[in-house]
Amino acid sequence: MLDHLIRGVTVVDGTGTPSYTADVGIRDGRIAVISAPPGTLTEESRTSEDAAGLVLAPGFVDPHTHYDAQLFWDPYATPSLNHGVTTVAGGNCGFTLAPLHPDRPEDADYTRRMMSKVEGMSLVALEEGAPWTWHTFGEYLDALDGRIAVNAGFMVGHCALRRHVMGADAVGGQPTPAQLDAMVRLFHEAMDAGAWGLSTTQSSTHSDGDGKPVASRHALPSELLALSRAVGEHEGTQLEAIVAGCLDQFDDDEIDLFVNMSAAAGRPLNWNVLTIDAAVPERVPRQLIPSARARAAGGRIVALTMPILTPMNMSLGTFCALNLIPGWGDVLGLPVPERIAKLRDADVRAEMLRRADSKEAGVFRRLADFGRYVIGDTYSAANSGLTGRVVSDIAAERGLDPFHCLVEICAEDDLRTVLWPMPPDNDPDSWALRQETWAHEDVMLGGSDAGAHLDRMCGAPYTTRFLGDCLRGRKLVGLEQAVKMLTDDPARLFGLRERGRIAEGFHADLVLFDPARIDAGKATLVHDLPGDSPRLDSKAIGITAVWVNGVEAIRGDQVSGATPGTVLRSGRDTRTVSTR
Numbered sequence: 302m303l304d305h306l307i308r309g310v311t312v313v314d315g316t317g318t319p320s321y322t323a324d325v326g327i328r329d330g331r332i333a334v335i336s337a338p339p340g341t342l343t344e345e346s347r348t349s350e351d352a353a354g355l356v357l358a359p360g361f362v363d364p365h366t367h368y369d370a371q372l373f374w375d376p377y378a379t380p381s382l383n384h385g386v387t388t389v390a391g392g393n394c395g396f397t398l399a400p401l402h403p404d405r406p407e408d409a410d411y412t413r414r415m416m417s418k419v420e421g422m423s424l425v426a427l428e429e430g431a432p433w434t435w436h437t438f439g440e441y442l443d444a445l446d447g448r449i450a451v452n453a454g455f456m457v458g459h460c461a462l463r464r465h466v467m468g469a470d471a472v473g474g475q476p477t478p479a480q481l482d483a484m485v486r487l488f489h490e491a492m493d494a495g496a497w498g499l500s501t502t503q504s505s506t507h508s509d510g511d512g513k514p515v516a517s518r519h520a521l522p523s524e525l526l527a528l529s530r531a532v533g534e535h536e537g538t539q540l541e542a543i544v545a546g547c548l549d550q551f552d553d554d555e556i557d558l559f560v561n562m563s564a565a566a567g568r569p570l571n572w573n574v575l576t577i578d579a580a581v582p583e584r585v586p587r588q589l590i591p592s593a594r595a596r597a598a599g600g601r602i603v604a605l606t607m608p609i610l611t612p613m614n615m616s617l618g619t620f621c622a623l624n625l626i627p628g629w630g631d632v633l634g635l636p637v638p639e640r641i642a643k644l645r646d647a648d649v650r651a652e653m654l655r656r657a658d659s660k661e662a663g664v665f666r667r668l669a670d671f672g673r674y675v676i677g678d679t680y681s682a683a684n685s686g687l688t689g690r691v692v693s694d695i696a697a698e699r700g701l702d703p704f705h706c707l708v709e710i711c712a713e714d715d716l717r718t719v720l721w722p723m724p725p726d727n728d729p730d731s732w733a734l735r736q737e738t739w740a741h742e743d744v745m746l747g748g749s750d751a752g753a754h755l756d757r758m759c760g761a762p763y764t765t766r767f768l769g770d771c772l773r774g775r776k777l778v779g780l781e782q783a784v785k786m787l788t789d790d791p792a793r794l795f796g797l798r799e800r801g802r803i804a805e806g807f808h809a810d811l812v813l814f815d816p817a818r819i820d821a822g823k824a825t826l827v828h829d830l831p832g833d834s835p836r837l838d839s840k841a842i843g844i845t846a847v848w849v850n851g852v853e854a855i856r857g858d859q860v861s862g863a864t865p866g867t868v869l870r871s872g873r874d875t876r877t878v879s880t881r
Contacts, residue, residue: 360387414510425832439494495870537875563600677719
């Protein structure tokens with residue numbers, strides 16, 4: 302007997318082949334039967350539903366998240382699960398909550414403060430929402446096993462490896478030969494326990510809770526290559542890496558590093574995130590040079606890119622992307638009264654604008670068109686009626702330049718004003734360039750950062766928003782190809798066993814949706830994290846149901862209460878994707 306039968310549904314199976322109509326039966330967590338045409342299946346089922354007019358797709362796979370902590374207080378990985386994501390890859394960018402040294406309890410506090418700073422996670426939520434009972438990476442995975450509603454696999458963060466072995470010397474120091482050997486042994490232990498591989502960062506934007514460059518930024522290429530070689534000794538493992546050039550354009554040394562790491566491991570390396578903008582036509586060719594060179598050297602390098610423009614807010618009062626503009630952190634890091642005084646100084650503003658529009662600002666130049674900002678929430682009578690208005694219009698009324706106008710609005714709110722920059726790359730040429738770039742063999746959709754920067758950006762709903770755009774918007778990709786890009790492509794990159802497709806015998810990770818409605822709602826700020834901390838949320842539109850391992854986890858955008866997810870361990874749940 303089947304556990305559940307979905308009758309008369311349009312199956313888009315993840316392979317990119319044309320859709321078809323069938324009855325799909327689930328039993329014991331797997332897709333037991335696919336019967337086409339519908340109505341010919343005679344096997345009984347405990348429950349069933351009529352899905353005529355709806356689409357059944359494999360569960361979406363998000364290749365770049367930071368749900369490492371959130372899963373402890375939110376086993377449903379919301380809002381990703383609501384938007385059809387049934388498998389998440391965590392432990393990215395060199396940051397993980399394990400391993401922690403058993404003799405240094407202060408390392409947990411350091412890790413929490415680092416994650417709060419570098420990934421924009423609520424410190425209160427980190428302190429109150431996770432148990433922090435583990436030391437080894439395997440113990441961390443065990444702490445999640447059996448209590449999550451999504452499937453989740455985790456890389457090992459290079460920063461945690463360094464901190465465990467080197468202590469405080471991990472920031473600024475170099476390992477001795479004995480310490481490097483210890484780091485590699487610790488890494489092997491983590492992969493033996495099921496870690497997916499290594500994640501690391503050398504990005505200039507990544508600083509710890511003390512404002513110092515995070516531990517992995519101090520690693521030399523020889524250390525990175527030693528760890529990369531260790532990756533290649535384990536089944537079903539990967540590399541993920543971030544360097545400064547990921548934000549704009551790689552330099553030659555960064556290209557060499559990526560190529561050498563992937564070739565040393567004989568495993569794919571993915572990086573985040575390829576920004577596609579027709580105003581910078583040289584960026585995409587430059588960012589894909591590592592992919593071409595890696596293939597020639599026996600590696601593979603995959604660029605992640607988002608298929609939507611991710612809603613992202615800013616503030617002059619709290620840490621956000623504006624702080625990463627060269628020179629801006631010195632001003633925006635001051636106490637609020639001093640910060641306001643500096644911002645009201647015309648010479649200071651002029652220098653900030655010069656730095657924001659300079660070549661050194663890289664991709665952050667995109668944030669410098671302050672006339673295109675929209676005013677969000679305000680907090681003073683002086684700003685009454687400004688919510689939803691564009692700064693350029695207000696500036697024209699007041700006879701001020703846009704940045705001066707924006708500063709005065711924010712100063713009236715003691716810098717609490719929420720700002721929404723309108724993306725500069727929402728033009729036809731940029732979308733045409735995206736369509737062309739998505740077809741490249743080493744470009745993959747992803748990069749949501751879901752679980753991080755919770756009150757600043759909302760990338761998790763990229764799946765539903767992209768499908769809605771493909772079906773009813775720009776239609777840059779057909780439905781079958783769009784589903785493949787969200788399911789089978791990342792599943793094959795990670796070597797997921799029996800996931801990413803609708804096929805008999807595969808795990809029943811499934812999304813049932815209405816093609817006439819599927820979309821994502823507007824990003825709104827809610828206070829539902831531990832300690833009443835805020836985050837941006839987005840409602841799923843048109844998602845009828847989501848199954849994880851054959852168990853209904855979402856129905857009508859509401860979680861079921863079940864926790865059928867699996868901690869996906871390398872080797873057991875992933876097979877090797879060799880690049881040699």
